[in-house]
Amino acid sequence: MNLSRRTVLQIGGSAALAIAAPRIASASFSPMPAGWRNFRVVTRVEITRAGAETQLWVPVPAVTEAGWMRAGDSRWTTNAAQASIETDGAGARFVHAIWPAGAGSAVLEVTSFASAQDRAVNLTVPGAVPPLSAADRTQFTSATDLIPLDGIVRETAEMIVAGAEGDLEMARRIYDWVVDSTERNPETRGCGLGDIASMLTMGDLTGKCADLNTLFVGLARAVGLPARDVYGLRVAPSAFGYKSLGAGSSDVTKAQHCRAEVYLEGFGWVPADPADVRKVVLEEPPKTLTLQDAAVQDVRRALFGAWEGNWIGYNFAHDVALPGAAEGPLPFLMYPVAEVGGVRLDELAPDSFQYSITASEITG
Numbered sequence: 001m002n003l004s005r006r007t008v009l010q011i012g013g014s015a016a017l018a019i020a021a022p023r024i025a026s027a028s029f030s031p032m033p034a035g036w037r038n039f040r041v042v043t044r045v046e047i048t049r050a051g052a053e054t055q056l057w058v059p060v061p062a063v064t065e066a067g068w069m070r071a072g073d074s075r076w077t078t079n080a081a082q083a084s085i086e087t088d089g090a091g092a093r094f095v096h097a098i099w100p101a102g103a104g105s106a107v108l109e110v111t112s113f114a115s116a117q118d119r120a121v122n123l124t125v126p127g128a129v130p131p132l133s134a135a136d137r138t139q140f141t142s143a144t145d146l147i148p149l150d151g152i153v154r155e156t157a158e159m160i161v162a163g164a165e166g167d168l169e170m171a172r173r174i175y176d177w178v179v180d181s182t183e184r185n186p187e188t189r190g191c192g193l194g195d196i197a198s199m200l201t202m203g204d205l206t207g208k209c210a211d212l213n214t215l216f217v218g219l220a221r222a223v224g225l226p227a228r229d230v231y232g233l234r235v236a237p238s239a240f241g242y243k244s245l246g247a248g249s250s251d252v253t254k255a256q257h258c259r260a261e262v263y264l265e266g267f268g269w270v271p272a273d274p275a276d277v278r279k280v281v282l283e284e285p286p287k288t289l290t291l292q293d294a295a296v297q298d299v300r301r302a303l304f305g306a307w308e309g310n311w312i313g314y315n316f317a318h319d320v321a322l323p324g325a326a327e328g329p330l331p332f333l334m335y336p337v338a339e340v341g342g343v344r345l346d347e348l349a350p351d352s353f354q355y356s357i358t359a360s361e362i363t364g
Contacts, residue, residue, distance in 0.1 A: 063313035072113030126266025
């Protein structure tokens, strides 16, 4: 197979709130659990709607996983006629607000809390880990609308893992193949779409995190490894001095980031982020790095088995059906979504959509 890379509410308290500066600057990118960090994320939307009926769905954290992520409360203020927290069948959680036809802007401000810490899995010695439930195994080995598990996806996955001994080697081969075979495309809108069969068929293995990490997930599922995307948001700078791997300010309106995980026997859920390796190559100063540079090699080595706790997870959901929506399901839910008069706004254009997201770390 010849695959080219063609450009194919309000909460009181005395805690200090700020985006923390990087804790250290190290030549080695080596996240390790070292204590929980607490974050507040505020999403504010004000839509000029010209009297039209309006609906809004704002994602909030729904991921709680032992050792690295805790979803906290979400509260809101709004002038909507109705507003509630709802969850779709795939586990995505969001505030759903409805404004009937009438005068005035549609205003909603959602404040969410979540805690995270650095994460690292020791991949040298397997141990006793909780077994994956039958329901989770089914969900995370199944095809989705944009992640088919037959045809070129399966053919490619089988080619990559041919001769591999055990699921750890299979997963590592897929990770390395994605890093080596793809490129980050700065022209891709948002985080990409994740249409992996089209990427492989066209030979265009470029894109951003929702493309490249979903490619990892799909290839893993195609050979029977449970894998999942984790859709979320960068909320603080990298503690290791990597400008490309963290939020540059408290304004995180465009800081969405999709990570990935694969479930391995004896190790449990293992983090993986080949897309961020490619992000470092393209974006890290001086912006002339290659896969052979030490700064890239450190990240590449760490991001199979570890990641930083400067990011919060929203959900693992694909094919998200929004209640009451006039338009069809979304491939994933990582941005605010709105419909005005039954027409969906462009969630990748926050200025015209009229939303902003800010993040702060709760310290003290």
